[in-house]
Structures are given as structure tokens and as C-alpha cells.
Amino acid sequence: MITASDVEREKYQNIWVVAELLAGKIQPVTFELIGAARELADTRKSDVWVVVLGLDIGESPETLFAYGADIALLADKAGLSGFVDELEAKIMEHLITKYKPEIVICGATTRGRSLIPRVAVKTYSGLTADCTGLSIDSENGDLLQTRPAFGGNIIATIRCSNHRPQMATVRPRVMKLPEPDFSRRGKVIKEKTIVRDIEKIKKILDIFHSTETSINLADAQIIISGGRGIKGSKGFKLLKNFAERLGGAAVGASRAAVDSGWIPYAHQVGQTGQTVQSKVYIACGISGQIQHLVGMQSCDLIIAIDKNPNTPMMQIADISVVGDLFEIIPELNKKIISL
Amino acid sequence: MKIVVCIKQVPATNEAKIDPETKRIIREGIKAIINPFDNYALEEGIQLRDKLGGEVIAICMGPRKAEDSLREAIALGIDRGILLNDKAFAGSDTWATSYVLAKAIKKIGNVGLVICGKQAIDGDTAQVGPGIAAHLDWLQATYVMAIESISDSSIRVKRMHEDGYDICEMRFPAVITVVKDINIPRVPSLRGRLISRKCEIPTWKPDDIGANISKIGLEGSPTRVVKTQSPPPRHNNTKKIQGSAAECATALLKELRIRNLI
Amino acid sequence: MIQHILNRMYHIEVLPPKQDSETLEDNLEKFQNRYLRILENGYCACITDNTMGLLSFQGTELIEELSLPVISEQLIIHLNTFHRKDDLDNILRVCKLKRIKYLLIITGDGSERIPKLRPLDINNTDTESVTSVELLKYINWKYPDTFVLGVAFNPYEPEEHEFEKLKRKIKAGAAFIITQPLIGRNRFIDRLLKKHPEIPVIVEAWMSKKLHLLSEAVGYEIPQNTAYDPISNLKILHRLYPQCGFYLSLLGFKNQFELIRDTWI
Numbered sequence: 001m002i003t004a005s006d007v008e009r010e011k012y013q014n015i016w017v018v019a020e021l022l023a024g025k026i027q028p029v030t031f032e033l034i035g036a037a038r039e040l041a042d043t044r045k046s047d048v049w050v051v052v053l054g055l056d057i058g059e060s061p062e063t064l065f066a067y068g069a070d071i072a073l074l075a076d077k078a079g080l081s082g083f084v085d086e087l088e089a090k091i092m093e094h095l096i097t098k099y100k101p102e103i104v105i106c107g108a109t110t111r112g113r114s115l116i117p118r119v120a121v122k123t124y125s126g127l128t129a130d131c132t133g134l135s136i137d138s139e140n141g142d143l144l145q146t147r148p149a150f151g152g153n154i155i156a157t158i159r160c161s162n163h164r165p166q167m168a169t170v171r172p173r174v175m176k177l178p179e180p181d182f183s184r185r186g187k188v189i190k191e192k193t194i195v196r197d198i199e200k201i202k203k204i205l206d207i208f209h210s211t212e213t214s215i216n217l218a219d220a221q222i223i224i225s226g227g228r229g230i231k232g233s234k235g236f237k238l239l240k241n242f243a244e245r246l247g248g249a250a251v252g253a254s255r256a257a258v259d260s261g262w263i264p265y266a267h268q269v270g271q272t273g274q275t276v277q278s279k280v281y282i283a284c285g286i287s288g289q290i291q292h293l294v295g296m297q298s299c300d301l302i303i304a305i306d307k308n309p310n311t312p313m314m315q316i317a318d319i320s321v322v323g324d325l326f327e328i329i330p331e332l333n334k335k336i337i338s339l
Numbered sequence: 340m341k342i343v344v345c346i347k348q349v350p351a352t353n354e355a356k357i358d359p360e361t362k363r364i365i366r367e368g369i370k371a372i373i374n375p376f377d378n379y380a381l382e383e384g385i386q387l388r389d390k391l392g393g394e395v396i397a398i399c400m401g402p403r404k405a406e407d408s409l410r411e412a413i414a415l416g417i418d419r420g421i422l423l424n425d426k427a428f429a430g431s432d433t434w435a436t437s438y439v440l441a442k443a444i445k446k447i448g449n450v451g452l453v454i455c456g457k458q459a460i461d462g463d464t465a466q467v468g469p470g471i472a473a474h475l476d477w478l479q480a481t482y483v484m485a486i487e488s489i490s491d492s493s494i495r496v497k498r499m500h501e502d503g504y505d506i507c508e509m510r511f512p513a514v515i516t517v518v519k520d521i522n523i524p525r526v527p528s529l530r531g532r533l534i535s536r537k538c539e540i541p542t543w544k545p546d547d548i549g550a551n552i553s554k555i556g557l558e559g560s561p562t563r564v565v566k567t568q569s570p571p572p573r574h575n576n577t578k579k580i581q582g583s584a585a586e587c588a589t590a591l592l593k594e595l596r597i598r599n600l601i
Numbered sequence: 602m603i604q605h606i607l608n609r610m611y612h613i614e615v616l617p618p619k620q621d622s623e624t625l626e627d628n629l630e631k632f633q634n635r636y637l638r639i640l641e642n643g644y645c646a647c648i649t650d651n652t653m654g655l656l657s658f659q660g661t662e663l664i665e666e667l668s669l670p671v672i673s674e675q676l677i678i679h680l681n682t683f684h685r686k687d688d689l690d691n692i693l694r695v696c697k698l699k700r701i702k703y704l705l706i707i708t709g710d711g712s713e714r715i716p717k718l719r720p721l722d723i724n725n726t727d728t729e730s731v732t733s734v735e736l737l738k739y740i741n742w743k744y745p746d747t748f749v750l751g752v753a754f755n756p757y758e759p760e761e762h763e764f765e766k767l768k769r770k771i772k773a774g775a776a777f778i779i780t781q782p783l784i785g786r787n788r789f790i791d792r793l794l795k796k797h798p799e800i801p802v803i804v805e806a807w808m809s810k811k812l813h814l815l816s817e818a819v820g821y822e823i824p825q826n827t828a829y830d831p832i833s834n835l836k837i838l839h840r841l842y843p844q845c846g847f848y849l850s851l852l853g854f855k856n857q858f859e860l861i862r863d864t865w866i
Contacts, residue, residue: 022502086478113465118479119473120434121470127561129464153570155570157565160562202507204506207506208505222600228762258730260732261731261735274852309579317590323584324584328591332592335592372714427825446679509625527620530662532658
């Protein structure tokens with residue numbers, strides 16, 4: 001195997017976070033990852049760098065330092081706007097070769113998951129996707145990456161011993177957002193990019209931003225799901241409202257609700273629908289037949305809301321709420337705004 | 340125009356039953372299926388071939404049993420399938436897997452478009468598609484939800500993002516990974532199945548694709564799984580919340596907040 | 602359909618081979634033999650549509666590929682909402698071509714692999730998802746006066762919910778009803794027969810000795826070793842429901858086929 005020798009490996013230092021930008025604004029996942037990177041850097045006695053692709057970041061790099069970064073590495077994108085994966089990968093390759101980071105982490109977003117695998121191949125790095133945990137092995141300083149596999153039924157720990165940098169992507173809201181300290185200071189490095197053959201890479205023709213973000217069941221961290229107790233498509237609008245206010249949430253349904261024509265089949269969770277493994281599953285008016293349970297058993301936290309305290313779902317739930325969902329959900333919606 | 344669709348055979352995890360004692364999914368006897376996202380890739384490949392002419396080929400790196408998946412692809416309407424199977428390929432992580440697939444695509448020759456499903460439901464990494472593009476140094480577009488137009492030399496796609504979408508154009512050769520919004524996959528017909536049972540599916544080994552042995556299998560993989568464990572068992576105590584609607588809502592939100600979920 | 606009852610014609614369920622079958626040619630031969638045997642004995646063959654979301658072959662493609670004879674009065678094809686639009690239209694086209702008269706329209710079981718009809722596929726703007734009601738309307742619109750359409754009635758679902766659904770199905774054009782398996786008398790079926798004397802009702806009789814397999818259908822756990830004699834149950838149902846037709850599921854073609862000659866008196 002082609003690997004870096006120990007001497008080579010030693011040359012790679014510092015923990016990098018690749019920033020997630022949306023319309024020039026740095027996204028929360030970046031700050032979450034800076035927090036995680038800070039812990040790793042403290043253990044490794046090194047620095048946290050944040051790589052920002054695109055110099056026009058709208059706000060100053062001060063926020064990055066406040067959350068724990070030591071250096072902001074700003075690379076220009078040769079004037080190109082939009083997400084041009086090949087160009088960003090080339091820039092990352094150049095930066096990694098020049099500055100030799102030990103660890104590179106990035107948000108597991110549509111952009112992150114397109115960019116980082118390409119970079120990892122180009123730099124012959126090990127990449128672990130959707131990590132739920134990152135730590136340093138006290139024996140040899142390697143990065144230990146934990147992630148779920150097989151639909152959440154196994155937790156795997158992965159290591160990239162012989163290649164540098166070690167790379168990982170992490171989904172938004174997995175790492176805790178640190179407390180910012182606005183007295184922290186850092187350094188800015190501006191990197192000029194030399195890009196050849198621009199006409200050969202992809203052309204972005206149009207970009208559409210939508211205010212309504214529809215999260216699908218497979219990617220949602222929180223799922224609020226309705227069953228027979230929802231009584232109609234109007235009831236599902238209540239759940240949709242809740243999901244939208246929360247952000248990053250999706251609406252699910254039991255088979256009974258779909259068979260009654262209240263919500264499209266794409267939302268069905270269960271044996272004849274989808275299997276989900278979100279962090280939170282809130283079952284509203286779902287009795288909990290085995291065919292439904294098979295589809296959501298892997299969710300980390302199961303909450304059930306029902307008038308009847310004795311349904312199978314209320315029994316297996318981690319938290320059960322006895323009450324009328326048509327009163328409780330509007331109350332939840334009201335209180336979320338004030339959060 | 341030659342189109343290659345990369346598929347993977349995976350266990351059908353959503354057909355599992357739950358062990359009443361451990362409350363965990365029983366994994367024995369679970370059958371193998373084509374990775375669900377790959378069905379969308381196959382459907383798109385077939386539709387594009389029907390529109391533009393040419394050939395659509397399915398390739399799969401896996402154990403001998405993965406041949407069944409290639410036959411199913413042929414039953415759907417794929418022109419031919421190739422299995423990449425050898426002891427040396429086993430244990431490959433995504434870097435090595437995308438290397439092998441890239442070599443196979445090079446060997447097929449004159450390929451204009453590679454289509455992959457967004458991710459595989461067992462590994463869930465979504466790394467192989469962009470990895471293939473990187474090994475080949477081709478253009479890539481991921482999370483493709485629609486193909487707006489296609490010609491012999493270029494393709495225009497709609498890419499999904501969390502906050503909306505964009506439209507981009509790429510000259511061939513290129514790699515795209517597709518999401519479920521892109522089409523509705525057909526099911527095989529009886530006639531297709533009967534034909535596929537008689538088809539010849541060649542097996543390619545490292546030598547056939549000119550693969551560097553040090554870059555494949557366990558040895559060629561930069562990442563290694565060092566430990567697997569079961570998630571903590573489901574508890575048995577349900578925390579009960581009661582009271583007025585407002586009280587319930589407050590209590591529930593508090594539970595979510597202390598667990599850092601909101 | 603009423604003639605089927607008057608003529609004591611049993612409706613016998615025959616399951617198509619599954620798509621992932623390793624012994625496909627053998628399964629096809631077995632299917633063909635069963636189908637022909639049902640016809641030869643004057644019964645009505647009922648071919649299912651991907652039951653339990655297990656991808657199988659369609660009745661229409663089996664009839665075409667195996668060149669099976671179609672006798673209009675001796676065939677019911679199940680049709681559910683889990684199809685692509687082009688496949689649905691093709692199935693209906695072949696049914697009309699082959700003079701297949703009776704279709705049992707059900708919502709059906711899906712799976713991740715099996716596509717589902719979307720409301721816009723069948724010109725429907727009223728509901729969020731397609732159920733048997735919308736499919737009934739579509740078929741009657743596209744092929745008026747061509748088919749006789751039946752629907753399911755499940756006495757194990759909440760009573761009011763199920764009767765309300767049935768009302769909508771009848772309004773959409775349902776001409777006969779097939780029930781879920783009955784074990785002895787069922788008061789919801791009694792209510793059904795009283796409420797809708799004008800619609801032929803075919804009750805399902807579970808012909809397997811393994812009664813516990815019905816647990817999921819009936820919604821409560823039936824112990825695995827429960828003693829159950831399917832032939833006795835069938836005779837009891839004949840006595841209780843003389844005005845109904847009979848749908849036999851899981852009939853043992855080796856051991857039970859001959860026994861049902863004398864059960865409908």
C-alpha cells in the first residue's frame with residue numbers, strides 16, 4: 001500500500017474545518033465543527049484553521065475566531081460564483097499540499113458530500129462520512145471516527161492510520177454549538193488561486209434559493225409523524241407547520257393515514273414504506289402496530305403523543321405525552337417561536 | 340453514446356423483523372437487493388439510452404452473488420452487465436472501490452456518462468460517485484434531481500441543495516449521482532427476467548482492468564474499521580408527561596433542549 | 602358476480618411466482634397447472650397483485666407469456682395502486698383485449714421497490730395519495746362499461762372507518778365485495794350484508810391450518826398451535842352465509858382441492 005512514512009506523517013499538523021457558505025453567509029454547522037476541532041486541536045496541541053472558499057464572506061472572520069478558530073484561510077474562487085465542485089476540489093488539493101493539515105473536517109451537506117470525497121481521492125486520504133463522534137487515540141494520536149452503519153444497527157469506529165490528512169464529514173446539529181468568546185483573536189491568511197482551463201469545468205447557469213426547504217425522511221434529524229389520530233389532511237398541516245418551525249425536520253405517516261388519502265405515500269414509515277433512523281421520532285396518534293414499529297425502531301429518541309396512554313406506541317416510547325394532539329401541537333408551535 | 344451505471348448489492352435492511360427480547364433488528368436470512376438508489380440510476384440510464392441510442396452497461400464490484408443484481412438490471416433493460424469480482428477486491432473502502440470502478444470504466448472505453456445512485460444503504464457514505472469522478476478526473480454533479488437536457492457532447496442537470504437548487508451544464512465525460520426525485524424506476528417484466536437468466540455476465544479481475552494491487556482491497560484502503568458495536572439497548576422506562584396542553588408542550592420542549600436536540 | 606354465487610363457483614386464489622425466484626421456470630409451470638386445474642373444475646381463478654409488497658409477476662403478463670386461456674366468468678385479476686402509470690394503463694389495455702371482466706381494486710401493499718401511483722397520474726386533484734377509491738374512478742372513466750369492479754372490506758379495521766370507506770368505494774363504482782378471512786360468524790359482516798343487500802359479497806375462507814398467520818390481519822395474537830380445521834370452518838361459513846360467494850386463500854392444491862367438491866351444498 002502506498003502510505004506516508006512516519007516522518008512524512010509528522011509533517012501534517014493542525015485541524016482544518018472547511019466552512020459551509022450559503023449566499024456568502026457562514027452556516028451554523030461550521031461553528032459546530034470549529035467546536036469539535038478545538039477539542040481535537042487542544043489534545044494534539046495544535047491550531048484550528050478554517051478554510052473559507054470564496055473571499056466575499058459577507059461577515060468578517062472574527063466570528064470564526066470567537067468560536068475557537070486560530071487561523072482563517074481565505075482562498076478566492078477565481079471570481080466564480082455558485083458551487084463548482086471541481087474548482088473547489090482543486091483549490092483544496094493545492095491548499096492541503098501546501099499547508100499539510102493533519103485532520104480536515106467538513107459539514108456533511110450536499111456541498112460537503114460532493115466536495116470532500118473528490119478531495120480525499122485526489123490527496124489519497126481516508127474519509128469517513130457522517131461521523132457522530134471524533135476523538136484522538138491517546139496511544140498514537142490518530143483520529144478515531146465513529147459513525148452508524150446498516151441502518152443504525154451498528155456503530156463503527158474507523159481509523160485512517162497511514163494516510164494524511166485524515167478526513168471526516170459531520171452532519172449539522174450533531175456536534176454541540178460552542179459558546180462564542182468574542183475576545184478571542186486570530187490570524188487571516190489570504191490565498192490567491194491559480195486556476196487553469198476554466199472553460200473545461202462545469203458552468204452554473206442558474207441558482208434558485210427557496211424559502212421552503214423540504215427535508216426528506218431519510219435525512220431528517222427530527223421526524224414528526226401522524227397516524228389515524230390525525231383524522232385528515234388538515235391535521236397533517238399542523239405537523240408540517242411544526243416541522244417547518246423547527247427546521248431540519250420532516251413529516252412522516254403511518255400506513256393508515258396514507259391509505260386514507262391524507263398524505264402522499266412518500267411520507268409513509270414502516271414495513272411497506274420507509275425505514276428511518278432519525279434522532280427524534282414524534283409519533284402523534286399512531287397506535288404502534290408492529291408493521292410501523294419496524295420502520296422507526298432505530299430512532300434514538302421516541303416520543304409518543306396520544307389520548308390513549310395504553311397503546312403499543314405509548315408503551316415503547318422513551319417519552320409519552322398523554323393528551324389531545326390537536327391542542328398540544330399548536331402549543332408546541334407557539335412555544336418554538338419564542339425559543 | 341456509452342453510459343455506465345454503477346450498482347451495488349446490499350442487504351435489504353427494511354425487511355428485517357425485530358427480536359422481541361433485544362428489541363433490535365434480526366439480521367439473519369435477510370435477502371440481497373440492488374441498492375435502492377441504484378434503481379433510480381438504472382432507470383435514468385435506460386431512459387437516456389432510449390432517447391439517444393447507444394449502449395447502457397451496468398457494472399458492479401462485489402461477491403459472486405452480486406451477479407444476481409446485474410441480471411436484474413438486464414431484466415430491466417440494461418444492455419449488458421460486468422461483475423468485478425476477485426479476492427483482491429474484498430475489504431475495499433470507498434477510495435479503493437471508486438478506484439476499481441474507475442479502472443473498469445476506463446477499460447470499457449469511450450464512456451460518456453457514468454450514473455450512480457446517491458449512496459448505498461449499508462455504508463451510507465455517498466463517497467463512491469465523486470470518488471470515481473476524481474480518479475478519472477472527470478466533471479461531476481451530485482444530488483441530481485432532473486436532467487434538463489442532454490446531447491452527444493454535454494448534459495444540463497438540476498442539482499438539489501438544502502436551500503434550493505441550481506442548474507449546471509457539463510461537457511462529457513462526466514459522472515452524476517442521482518436522488519429519488521429524478522424518476523420512477525420500472526419493475527422488471529417477466530419477459531425481461533426470462534431473457535436475463537440466459538445472459539452471459541463476464542467477470543473482470545484486477546489484471547483485466549489494469550488495477551494496481553497496492554491500491555485495492557484492504558491493503559489499498561486508507562480507512563479501516565477498527566471496531567463495531569451494537570448501539571445501547573432500548574431502555575424500558577417510559578417517561579410520562581401529563582397535564583394541560585401548555586404544560587405538556589413546555590415539558591416536551593424542555594426534554595428536547597436538555598438533550599441538545601433543538 | 603351473482604351468477605357465480607348461484608352457480609356455487611368457488612373463487613380460488615392463485616399466487617404468481619415472485620420476481621426473485623431462483624426456480625422461476627418451475628414456479629411458472631406450477632402456476633400454469635394450478636390455473637388450468639381451477640378452470641377445468643369450473644371454479645374462478647383469482648390472481649393477486651404483489652401481495653404484502655413482495656414483487657411478483659402480473660396476472661396479465663403471465664397470461665400473455667404462458668398463453669393461458671381466458672374465460673371471462675372464471676377469472677378475477679387483483680389490481681392495486683402500486684404501479685407506474687404506464688404499467689397501469691398497459692394492464693388495463695391487456696385486460697380489455699383479453700376480455701378479462703372482473704377486477705378486484707385494492708389500495709394494496711407497497712415496498713420501497715414498488716412504484717406508487719401519484720394523484721396526477723390518474724387525473725385526481727382531491728386527495729394527497731391514491732387509494733382504491735381514486736383508482737376505481739379512473740378505471741370507470743377510462744374504460745366505461747368494460748369491467749366489473751370489486752373492492753375489499755376489512756372487518757378487522759375500526760368499524761365506522763371501514764363502513765365510511767366502503768360507502769365511498771360503492772359511490773365510485775364498486776359492484777362486488779370481497780372480505781378478509783373470516784373465522785366463524787363476524788358481526789361486521791352481518792351488518793354489511795344487512796346494509797348492502799344489493800351488492801354481491803364474497804367472504805374469504807382461510808384454507809391453511811396455520812391460523813396464527815392471520816394474527817397480523819385480525820390485529821390480535823393467535824397462538825401458534827391453535828387447532829384449526831379449514832374445511833370445517835368453510836362448512837360453517839356456508840351455513841352462516843348462504844347468500845355469499847366464497848374466496849379460498851392458501852388452498853392446498855395437493856390435499857384440499859378434491860375436498861371442496863362437496864362442501865358447497
